[in-house]
Amino acid sequence: MNNIIVVKFGGSSLANGAQFKKVKEIISEDERRRFIIPSAPGKRNGKDHKVTDLLYMCHQLASHGLNFEEVFKIIKDRYVEICRELSLEIDIESYLNEIKNNIRDGASRDYTASRGEYLNGIILANYLGFKFIDAKEIISFNNDGTFNEIDTERKVREGLKDIDYAVIPGFYGSKENNEIVTFSRGGSDITGSIIANGVKADKYENWTDVSGFLVADPNIVKDPNPMEVVTYKELRELSYMGASVLHEEAIFPVRKYGIPINIRNTNRPGDKGTMIVNDATPVNSKGITGISGKKDFTVISIEKTLMTSEKDFFRKVISVFETNDISIEHMPSSIDSISVVVPASEISSKLKKVIEEIRILCNPDNIETYPDMALIAVVGRGMIRTKGISAKIFTSLGKAEINTRMIIQGSSELNIIIGVENDDFEKAIEAIYKVFY
Numbered sequence: 001m002n003n004i005i006v007v008k009f010g011g012s013s014l015a016n017g018a019q020f021k022k023v024k025e026i027i028s029e030d031e032r033r034r035f036i037i038p039s040a041p042g043k044r045n046g047k048d049h050k051v052t053d054l055l056y057m058c059h060q061l062a063s064h065g066l067n068f069e070e071v072f073k074i075i076k077d078r079y080v081e082i083c084r085e086l087s088l089e090i091d092i093e094s095y096l097n098e099i100k101n102n103i104r105d106g107a108s109r110d111y112t113a114s115r116g117e118y119l120n121g122i123i124l125a126n127y128l129g130f131k132f133i134d135a136k137e138i139i140s141f142n143n144d145g146t147f148n149e150i151d152t153e154r155k156v157r158e159g160l161k162d163i164d165y166a167v168i169p170g171f172y173g174s175k176e177n178n179e180i181v182t183f184s185r186g187g188s189d190i191t192g193s194i195i196a197n198g199v200k201a202d203k204y205e206n207w208t209d210v211s212g213f214l215v216a217d218p219n220i221v222k223d224p225n226p227m228e229v230v231t232y233k234e235l236r237e238l239s240y241m242g243a244s245v246l247h248e249e250a251i252f253p254v255r256k257y258g259i260p261i262n263i264r265n266t267n268r269p270g271d272k273g274t275m276i277v278n279d280a281t282p283v284n285s286k287g288i289t290g291i292s293g294k295k296d297f298t299v300i301s302i303e304k305t306l307m308t309s310e311k312d313f314f315r316k317v318i319s320v321f322e323t324n325d326i327s328i329e330h331m332p333s334s335i336d337s338i339s340v341v342v343p344a345s346e347i348s349s350k351l352k353k354v355i356e357e358i359r360i361l362c363n364p365d366n367i368e369t370y371p372d373m374a375l376i377a378v379v380g381r382g383m384i385r386t387k388g389i390s391a392k393i394f395t396s397l398g399k400a401e402i403n404t405r406m407i408i409q410g411s412s413e414l415n416i417i418i419g420v421e422n423d424d425f426e427k428a429i430e431a432i433y434k435v436f437y
């Protein structure tokens with residue numbers, strides 16, 4: 001325990017002055033909340049724009065020699081208003097003018113996008129009375145644009161070691177030559193995780209506008225239960241299938257030292273949110289942690305008698321997908337057949353070519369294609385020890401008259417993946433949810 005909590009606030013948590021006030025209140029409630037990572041201002045309502053989107057727009061217009069003043073004015077007004085609402089005396093306009101000139105003079109896309117977090121960082125640091133540390137000083141990228149983990153760890157450790165309280169903008173860092181580089185969209189989550197890892201925080205709090213993860217998609221299941229605890233591994237299985245509260249890559253830096261992530265709701269600070277931990281015992285009594293899924297997969301089923309005795313058969317099949325740049329989602333097999341499950345969006349225009357190449361290279365007895373499949377992942381670390389989970393799942397699907405097209409259970413026994421028709425997707429998730437909750 002070193003009494004440090006790293007705290008990241010998402011764009012909706014910092015969308016206007018009123019939200020900044022909530023953020024200050026949250027930070028002041030626990031003195032361990034020492035390193036704060038802000039996103040750029042997000043949407044204030046359904047019709048509003050994220051500052052980052054507006055910045056990308058400015059860059060695009062400028063790069064075509066078009067006038068971007070009007071869009072930039074919207075950004076400027078937002079920051080000026082936030083400063084006014086918080087009665088801050090920063091000369092935010094001079095920062096904004098400098099940024100505008102840089103964009104006009106050909107600043108890069110990443111530099112432009114990163115200014116949303118940069119300005120919000122300056123404002124938040126001023127409002128909290130914390131030190132502002134520019135992320136470009138401590139988050140390093142290699143010359144090829146990939147993240148430089150080793151250099152960053154050292155810089156974060158050394159750069160923050162004598163600092164009590166600081167605000168560090170999310171989303172970006174810099175190369176050795178000072179050029180700004182951003183992570184992919186939503187990347188402030190990654191910055192928070194990197195800082196938490198660098199200072200060996202006790203906890204990484206990620207404040208957003210929902211009270212953590214839900215057991216199932218609320219657009220499909222009415223009022224699903226919240227997920228109180230989930231392990232990194234379970235979350236990987238779930239996020240991979242479509243959960244979107246946290247950037248997929250944000251768990252890797254903290255996972256190294258088993259630092260827990262707590263997803264919290266800025267608008268409902270009393271809610272406990274979801275804890276993402278390394279290993280959780282006791283296991284949830286339901287036996288499952290979450291259900292998620294995705295539609296639109298295509299299955300290519302390849303049959304060949306005695307295929308397993310051909311040592312290079314699998315390799316040849318996989319190489320066809322590799323050379324066509326199609327990612328394989330799953331590959332269940334039986335003694336004389338193998339099914340390759342791929343996202344429909346990746347294969348649709350290449351389907352004929354892929355089948356032809358498998359024919360030539362693998363000489364199969366038969367190839368069939370099955371489109372329009374949805375995959376549902378039922379995930380739970382408790383499955384390995386709990387009896388009857390799969391019986392419950394498949395009975396519920398049978399009762400709801402849903403045809404199961406495919407079943408895959410990973411060797412970790414962390415999940416059961418079920419393939420159903422696209423049209424049965426929502427019905428299947430509802431049926432599975434109901435039988436457990």
Ligand code: ASP
Nearest residue numbers: 039040052185186187188
């Ligand atoms: N502002 C950036 C985006 O909208 C990064 C973030 O919010 O995490 O993608």
